[in-house]
Structure formats: structure tokens, C-alpha cells
Amino acid sequence: MSDAVRCCDLRKRYDPRKKEPVDALVGLDLEVRHGECFGLLGPNGAGKTTTIEILEGLLEPTSGSVELLGMRWGSDDNQLRQRIGISLQETRLAEKLTVTETVRLFRSFYRQGRDPGEVLEVVSLTDKPNAWVQKLSGGQKQRLAVACALVGDPQLLFLDEPTTGLDPQSRREIWEIVRQQKSRGYTTLITTHYMDEAERLCDRIAVVDRGKVIAVGTPDELIARLGGDHVIEFALENPAESQDGPLKESYSELPSVTGSRAEADGFVLTVREPHVCLPALLEHTARSNYALARLTTRHASLEDVFVNLTGRHLTEADEEHVPA
Amino acid sequence: MRSYSPFRELFLARMREFYREPAAVFWTYGFPILLTAGLGLAFRNKAPEQIHVGLADSAEVAQLATALDADERFIVESASATECARLLRVGRIDIMVSFDDEAGAYEYRFDPTQPEAVRARLLLDDTLQRSAGREDVLQVAEVQVTEPGSRYIDFLVPGLIGMNLMGGGLWGIGFVTVDMRIRKLLKRLVATPMRRRDLLLSIISGRMVFTVPEMTILLFVAWLMFKIPFAGSLLSFAVVAAVGALSFAGIGLLVASRAQKLETISGLMNLVMLPMWLCSGVFFSSERFPAALQPVIQALPLTQLNNALRAVMLEGSGLGSQWMRLSILTAWGVVSFLLALKWFRWT
Numbered sequence: 001m002s003d004a005v006r007c008c009d010l011r012k013r014y015d016p017r018k019k020e021p022v023d024a025l026v027g028l029d030l031e032v033r034h035g036e037c038f039g040l041l042g043p044n045g046a047g048k049t050t051t052i053e054i055l056e057g058l059l060e061p062t063s064g065s066v067e068l069l070g071m072r073w074g075s076d077d078n079q080l081r082q083r084i085g086i087s088l089q090e091t092r093l094a095e096k097l098t099v100t101e102t103v104r105l106f107r108s109f110y111r112q113g114r115d116p117g118e119v120l121e122v123v124s125l126t127d128k129p130n131a132w133v134q135k136l137s138g139g140q141k142q143r144l145a146v147a148c149a150l151v152g153d154p155q156l157l158f159l160d161e162p163t164t165g166l167d168p169q170s171r172r173e174i175w176e177i178v179r180q181q182k183s184r185g186y187t188t189l190i191t192t193h194y195m196d197e198a199e200r201l202c203d204r205i206a207v208v209d210r211g212k213v214i215a216v217g218t219p220d221e222l223i224a225r226l227g228g229d230h231v232i233e234f235a236l237e238n239p240a241e242s243q244d245g246p247l248k249e250s251y252s253e254l255p256s257v258t259g260s261r262a263e264a265d266g267f268v269l270t271v272r273e274p275h276v277c278l279p280a281l282l283e284h285t286a287r288s289n290y291a292l293a294r295l296t297t298r299h300a301s302l303e304d305v306f307v308n309l310t311g312r313h314l315t316e317a318d319e320e321h322v323p324a
Numbered sequence: 325m326r327s328y329s330p331f332r333e334l335f336l337a338r339m340r341e342f343y344r345e346p347a348a349v350f351w352t353y354g355f356p357i358l359l360t361a362g363l364g365l366a367f368r369n370k371a372p373e374q375i376h377v378g379l380a381d382s383a384e385v386a387q388l389a390t391a392l393d394a395d396e397r398f399i400v401e402s403a404s405a406t407e408c409a410r411l412l413r414v415g416r417i418d419i420m421v422s423f424d425d426e427a428g429a430y431e432y433r434f435d436p437t438q439p440e441a442v443r444a445r446l447l448l449d450d451t452l453q454r455s456a457g458r459e460d461v462l463q464v465a466e467v468q469v470t471e472p473g474s475r476y477i478d479f480l481v482p483g484l485i486g487m488n489l490m491g492g493g494l495w496g497i498g499f500v501t502v503d504m505r506i507r508k509l510l511k512r513l514v515a516t517p518m519r520r521r522d523l524l525l526s527i528i529s530g531r532m533v534f535t536v537p538e539m540t541i542l543l544f545v546a547w548l549m550f551k552i553p554f555a556g557s558l559l560s561f562a563v564v565a566a567v568g569a570l571s572f573a574g575i576g577l578l579v580a581s582r583a584q585k586l587e588t589i590s591g592l593m594n595l596v597m598l599p600m601w602l603c604s605g606v607f608f609s610s611e612r613f614p615a616a617l618q619p620v621i622q623a624l625p626l627t628q629l630n631n632a633l634r635a636v637m638l639e640g641s642g643l644g645s646q647w648m649r650l651s652i653l654t655a656w657g658v659v660s661f662l663l664a665l666k667w668f669r670w671t
Contacts, residue, residue: 105334
């Protein structure tokens with residue numbers, strides 16, 4: 001069976017006629033399999049929303065091909081619209097309609113779909129059927145937006161940063177909805193800049209940066225590519241040498257270390273076996289007459305993957321690259 | 325399985341959003357009524373204003389005072405010549421009368437560019453000449469028209485109704501549409517299989533329905549406050565108003581088809597409406613403009629709507645005689661709607 005989503009060499013240039021056009025996408029490839037929850041992970045301005053809006057048929061790519069459920073935009077638009085569900089990054093639904101009215105409205109656009117009441121159950125809004133949209137909390141509004149995406153019973157669901165700005169409880173509720181969609185055997189494509197969200201929710205992830213995919217795989221695969229799935233972070237009291245000097249080089253030669261980088265006031269080592277590396281590290285610092293200011297160990301995360309790939313953190317806004 | 329009609333749901337949503345928003349209800353219904361009442365009161369028939377006459381002290385001028393004092397159209401002030409000149413300058417009197425000893429004649433002093441002053445001169449001279457014994461050569465009889473049907477307010481009310489149909493259509497549709505665009509609701513809707521014309525038609529239909537109470541209330545207020553007569557049939561009026569509302573709904577949609585900010589839409593609305601407020605015969609007949617401008621003025625939808633409304637309300641014309649006007653209005657509406665559908669910015 002073919003992929004649910006396939007796009008090839010996607011490029012998007014904003015303001016092509018202006019002096020300084022913005023290249024939001026510079027050759028992005030993506031393959032999403034049927035039934036999986038696929039995540040586009042990347043910092044703000046990486047091109048996630050541009051990608052998802054091109055896939056949703058709301059934005060024309062400058063070049064490149066897109067295929068959804070074996071169909072293409074331009075020839076099968078109505079068929080596609082009937083079978084996909086969308087939650088945009090930012091939609092303010094009509095304030096004066098009730099929850100049920102809003103879902104009914106969206107239901108009416110689809111030939112086949114789910115019962116509005118059933119969908120409200122899925123998004124846990126059954127206690128608010130007659131509340132006006134303006135009275136809902138941020139999390140409830142977002143769940144209503146997802147309900148509008150689900151009411152057409154889509155085989156392919158697009159969620160653009162569905163949990164941005166939500167409290168932890170509301171985020172977990174959104175995750176639960178996505179898991180239910182997966183258990184129905186449907187495909188979900190989600191964008192996020194939260195690594196924990198991608199790690200917990202997605203079967204596979206594409207790490208997007210500066211308009212292209214820089215890594216694809218399951219969360220475990222991506223982390224495994226670091227060479228070790230543990231991280232040791234430490235800092236020294238008054239190091240005489242600069243962090244990027246020979247000192248950093250010497251740490252990368254410690255046993256079991258697969259990568260090292262200087263960060264803030266200290267160092268971050270990626271290691272296979274902390275119990276092998278730690279004694280060596282302590283001995284090394286003692287020998288070079290430095291005292292440790294702090295030392296922690298943890299499991300490697302997608303954040304480390306991103307930093308390893310780009311040298312930047314996910315949460316650092318990539319200022320110069322945000323499309324207008 | 326229940327069946328859902330997208331047009332019906334969209335139309336219901338428009339209705340609900342409207343009546344659940346008190347501000348929208350006020351600006352659609354309350355404001356036009358206040359405007360009509362206010363303008364009607366300002367322009368209702370009232371006794372002609374009295375004329376302030378300044379008499380410069382002298383024996384000859386004093387003789388005139390008796391004739392003027394008896395006439396309640398005049399308010400007389402006697403003062404020195406210099407004082408009278410000052411009163412004239414500051415606008416306290418409309419005209420000043422003095423006696424020129426050298427010429428042996430009376431002298432009127434007034435500003436001929438001021439209509440009140442010219443009127444004052446004519447009435448004053450007429451009164452003085454008659455009291456001095458002048459006989460009118462031509463025999464005339466006067467018929468004063470102050471009965472309903474031929475007053476200024478009767479002319480004004482159909483114009484105000486036309487203006488409301490224009491304002492309601494443009495604001496009512498323009499703001500709703502641009503607001504939906506700003507909220508990215510339009511973008512969200514085209515991301516569904518919704519047919520685009522269903523949405524545009526639901527907005528227009530909503531506007532048509534809101535027009536019904538608006539017109540009913542306006543007519544009622546006009547009748548209650550000013551006893552506006554109604555020469556034609558209510559059905560003809562309803563058809564003309566409906567065609568007018570439809571026409572301006574189409575234009576409203578066109579004006580709103582690209583705008584992405586409320587500031588832009590406000591500016592565009594005013595730009596579209598201002599020429600029609602001025603030229604389309606709301607406050608005075610559009611035929612007063614120079615002949616060279618008439619082809620343009622007659623092509624404006626509000627001109628045709630106001631003319632049709634006056635023909636039906638004041639002259640009792642039937643719809644048959646208004647087909648040309650209704651056709652022009654319909655053409656505006658249909659062409660605007662099609663262009664709006666073509667140029668509409670959904671994202």
C-alpha cells in the first residue's frame with residue numbers, strides 16, 4: 001500500500017518579486033506511512049507550518065510534488081477535502097456559536113462523518129455542549145478545533161502545533177485524542193517544537209531545520225544515532241582555559257564518550273555507559289586540578305539530537321530565519 | 325443518519341452570530357432609527373425664521389418702524405448708524421435700513437451672498453413698499469403646501485431608507501467578512517469540502533433577512549413621527565427594498581473581497597459610500613447636479629434605488645414602471661457578486 005503522504009523536493013519562496021525573498025522550504029522530502037503518527041519537529045521558523053499548509057492544499061508550493069492518500073491537489077480537491085481533517089495553528093472560531101453548533105456546522109460540510117455528540121465525547125467536551133465558544137478556556141477551544149477536524153471522520157489528520165501555549169493537563173488531553181485516532185488505524189501528521197511531545201506521541205519524526213528535513217526516524221533511532229543514549233553535564237570551578245580549547249578535546253577522549261560540546265558555563269558529553277565514563281571524568285578533573293561545580297547525568301533526548309545536528313537548541317528562536 | 329445541509333447550517337450560524345451580538349443589533353436597527361428620527365426632526369417643517377432688521381436713527385427711518393412693528397415676521401432694532409453697522413457685521417441683524425440725506429432715498433445694507441439676507445431684503449422691501457401704498461398689478465392666489473405628501477420630510481424619508489439599505493449592506497457584509505478573514509475562519513472553512521458559494525450566499529441571505537425588520541421599523545417610525553404617507557403598494561416597496569439590499573450586499577462582498585484589516589475595509593467602505601451620500605439624492609434631488617455629471621450619477625446604484633423608492637412611496641408607481649431602475653440595481657449586485665467570488669481572498 002502506498003504512503004499516506006508523500007512529498008518530494010518541496011520548495012517555497014515567499015515574496016519572490018521582492019529584493020530579499022524568503023526561502024521557507026529548500027527541498028523538503030517526506031513520507032508518512034498509513035496508520036502512523038508522524039511528527040514534524042523543529043524550532044520556530046523552520047518551515048513546519050509552510051510544509052503542513054502545502055500538504056493541506058492551502059498554500060501553493062513554488063515547486064515540488066505532493067501526494068496524499070494517492071491523490072493530488074488540483075485534480076482531486078473535493079475528494080481530498082472529504083478525507084482529511086485539519087486544525088490550523090491559529091483559528092478563532094465564531095465566538096457566539098455554541099460548541100454543538102460549531103461542530104454541527106463543520107459536520108455539514110462532509111458527505112460522511114461522525115456524529116457531533118460522539119466527537120464531543122472524544123474531545124471531552126460533553127459537559128459544555130451549549131457553552132458559547134468565547135466562554136471556553138484555551139485548552140477547551142483547542143479541543144473544539146480538533147473536534148471540528150475529526151467530525152468528517154478523516155483518514156488523515158493534520159494538527160499544526162496543537163498544544164502550543166496550553167497547560168500540561170490540556171496538552172495530555174490533546175495527546176489522548178491523537179492516540180485514539182491512531183487506534184482507529186488512521187494517520188496523523190503533527191507539527192511541534194516540543195521534543196517531549198514528539199518523543200511520547202509520534203511513531204516517527206522528521207527533524208526540520210531551515211526549510212529541509214535533517215533527520216528522519218523513530219525517536220529511539222534518532223537518539224541512538226548520537227552513539228550513546230546517556231548524557232553527562234558538568235561544570236568546573238574557575239576553569240583557566242576557555243571552554244572550546246584543548247580542554248574540550250581532552251574530554252572527548254574519555255572512555256565511552258561519543259560526543260562532547262561546550263554549553264553555557266560547562267560541558268555536555270554524550271556517553272554509552274555512564275558507569276565507565278564517570279570515574280574517568282572524575283580522575284581527569286582531579287588530575288588537572290579543577291573542582292567540579294556541578295555534575296548531572298540523564299537520558300539523551302530529541303533535544304540532544306537537534307543540538308547535535310544543528311549546534312542550536314530547539315527552543316532558541318531562529319530569529320533570522322522566521323518567514324514574514 | 326441525519327442529513328446536514330451546509331447552506332442551512334451556515335445561514336443559521338450567521339443568524340445566531342447576529343442576534344447574539346447586541347452591538348450588531350444596535351448598529352443595524354437602533355442607529356438608523358435614531359438617524360432618521362434626528363434628521364427628520366432637524367428638517368421637519370417649521371415656521372419661517374424671523375427677520376432681524378436694524379433701523380439707523382433718523383426721522384425718515386423712524387416712520388418705517390410702525391409698518392414693521394405690526395408685522396410679526398420682523399424683529400426691529402433701532403440704534404445709531406455705526407451701531408447698526410456693527411450688528412450687521414456680527415450677524416445679529418440680517419439687514420440694515422438708513423436714510424441717505426444727499427440722495428434723499430432709503431438705503432438697504434446687506435450681504436447679497438447670504439440667502440437669509442437676500443430673503444430679508446425682498447420681504448422687507450415688499451412690506452415697506454406696500455405700506456407706502458404700492459398696488460400689486462398681478463392678481464395671484466397662494467396655495468400653501470404643508471400637508472403630508474409634499475413636504476421636505478416626505479422627500480427625505482425614502483432617501484434615508486435608501487441610505488440605510490446601502491450602509492447596512494456594505495457594513496453588515498464587509499465587516500463580517502473581513503472579521504472572518506482576520507480570525508482565519510475563512511481559511512479554516514476552505515480547508516473543508518464546503519462549497520465556497522454556500523458561504524457567500526449565506527452571508528448575503530443573512531443580510532437580506534436582517535433587512536426585513538429594519539425596513540419595517542423604519543417605515544413605522546416614519547409614519548409614527550412624521551405621518552409619512554404611502555402612495556404605493558407595500559409589496560412594490562418590499563420588492564424595491566429587496567432588490568436594493570441584494571445589490572448592496574453584492575457590492576459589500578466585492579469591497580470586502582481582498583481587505584485584510586478592519587482599517588482597510590472602513591476606508592474602502594467610506595470611499596464607496598461617500599459619492600453616493602452626496603450625489604444620489606438622499607438629502608436633495610440628484611438632478612440638481614450639472615448635466616455633464618448626470619450619466620455618472622444616474623449609473624450609481626443608490627440614485628436608482630432612491631428614485632425607485634420615491635416613485636413607489638410618493639407617487640404610487642407600480643413595479644412595471646420601475647423595471648429599468650431595478651435592472652440597473654440587479655446588474656450592480658450580480659456583477660459585484662461574480663467579481664467577489666472570483667477575487668475573494670480566503671486566507
